[in-house]
Amino acid sequence: MTAEPTTTGGAGAAPLLAVRDLTMAFPGRRGRTGGRGAPVRAVDGISFDLAAGETLGLVGESGCGKSTTGRMLVRLLEPTSGSVTFDGRDITRLSQGALRPLRRHLQMVFQDPHSSLNPRQTVARIISDPLLVQGWSAGDARRRAAELMELVGLIPEHIDRYPHEFSGGQAQRIGIARSLATSPRLIVADEPVSALDVSVQAQIVNLMERLRRELGLAYVFIAHDLSVVKRVSDRVAVMYLGRIVEIGDKKSLYDDPRHPYTRALLSAVPLPDPAAERRRERITLLGDPPSPAAPPPGCTFHPRCPKAQEVCRTERPLLRIADPGATREVACHFPGD
Ligand SMILES: Nc1ncnc2c1ncn2[C@@H]1O[C@H](COP(=O)(O)OP(=O)(O)OP(=O)(O)O)[C@@H](O)[C@H]1O
Numbered sequence: 270m271t272a273e274p275t276t277t278g279g280a281g282a283a284p285l286l287a288v289r290d291l292t293m294a295f296p297g298r299r300g301r302t303g304g305r306g307a308p309v310r311a312v313d314g315i316s317f318d319l320a321a322g323e324t325l326g327l328v329g330e331s332g333c334g335k336s337t338t339g340r341m342l343v344r345l346l347e348p349t350s351g352s353v354t355f356d357g358r359d360i361t362r363l364s365q366g367a368l369r370p371l372r373r374h375l376q377m378v379f380q381d382p383h384s385s386l387n388p389r390q391t392v393a394r395i396i397s398d399p400l401l402v403q404g405w406s407a408g409d410a411r412r413r414a415a416e417l418m419e420l421v422g423l424i425p426e427h428i429d430r431y432p433h434e435f436s437g438g439q440a441q442r443i444g445i446a447r448s449l450a451t452s453p454r455l456i457v458a459d460e461p462v463s464a465l466d467v468s469v470q471a472q473i474v475n476l477m478e479r480l481r482r483e484l485g486l487a488y489v490f491i492a493h494d495l496s497v498v499k500r501v502s503d504r505v506a507v508m509y510l511g512r513i514v515e516i517g518d519k520k521s522l523y524d525d526p527r528h529p530y531t532r533a534l535l536s537a538v539p540l541p542d543p544a545a546e547r548r549r550e551r552i553t554l555l556g557d558p559p560s561p562a563a564p565p566p567g568c569t570f571h572p573r574c575p576k577a578q579e580v581c582r583t584e585r586p587l588l589r590i591a592d593p594g595a596t597r598e599v600a601c602h603f604p605g606d
């Protein structure tokens with residue numbers, strides 16, 4: 270069954286990105302006898318829309334499928350099933366040749382800036398590469414690279430330096446400049462600040478916000494830090510074991526989380542107001558997330574859920590609207606109880 274998302278941000282406009290039942294099942298590991306274990310359903314049927322210029326935050330514990338989702342959105346990974354429609358065009362099964370003209374609109378920023386930049390290439394080369402692939406002349410690409418350096422707060426005169434000559438924050442600016450080279454409409458940022466010092470994180474988040482406003486970019490912003498996601502997102506999707514368990518408008522989701530997993534995640538975030546911080550009750554989850562190779566039946570969160578009841582062990586809850594304003598969808602038999 271194809272889930273049609275209802276909490277779209279685009280207020281009736283056709284979405285920039287429409288994701289339907291997206292699934293990635295990696296082949297199971299080979300055992301000692303040569304046979305394969307069960308496939309790992311890293312992403313298990315997720316659906317959402319993203320409007321032009323909008324930011325969707327994607328959160329969840331390590332291993333829940335955030336990076337796999339991000340990589341499928343920009344076709345760095347081929348999904349097992351489901352579809353990704355970009356600007357009205359289904360890009361899920363386009364050949365690499367047919368995808369090439371669209372690639373410029375879909376870019377990615379990675380977590381570790383230094384390891385995602387080729388240490389043997391100068392900044393000029395790193396930023397111009399996507400342009401050269403698109404057929405730009407070397408001179409034009411270099412000029413554009415210098416402009417982009419300025420746009421992201423780097424000194425254009427440093428264009429012939431190598432990545433190791435830059436700090437972590439500066440290197441991430443290079444990664445962002447590279448992602449902007451082809452004037453994309455969507456950037457998937459996979460933990461873009463989590464490898465950086467806390468003091469630098471805010472600068473990069475501010476930069477990304479400014480670029481979004483100035484260039485009209487849409488972001489899928491992946492992060493495990495819920496305070497960062499709160500700052501940058503219009504809407505937030507919470508993932509657990511390859512599925513979206515809650516998605517909706519940022520403010521309503523943070524003010525009144527409905528899924529027990531979202532509540533637990535948010536209860537771990539320190540509050541800026543000292544009085545509220547003293548009253549904060551932490552919800553401790555039992556155990557670790559189960560393996561996506563052997564997900565529990567019914568609601569996959571039930572072994573850890575403080576609210577689990579009998580039906581949760583057998584029936585999978587589907588994502589459905591959980592508030593009168595239709596700003597939120599929740600996959601829980603007892604949302605908000
Ligand atoms: N190439 C692969 N082959 C097999 N399993 C994989 C592969 N890539 C990811 N996985 C598995 O898929 C699941 C989701 O991984 P993914 O990297 O998408 O999670 P994540 O939410 O990004 O985690 P993190 O917060 O640690 O970055 C994990 O169980 C992971 O072990």
Ligand code: SF4
Binds near residue numbers: 581586600604
């Ligand atoms: S469906 Fe049941 S187990 Fe799953 S989150 Fe809701 S209450 Fe918890």
Ligand SMILES: [Mg+2]
Binds near residue numbers: 335336337459
């Ligand atoms: Mg990841």
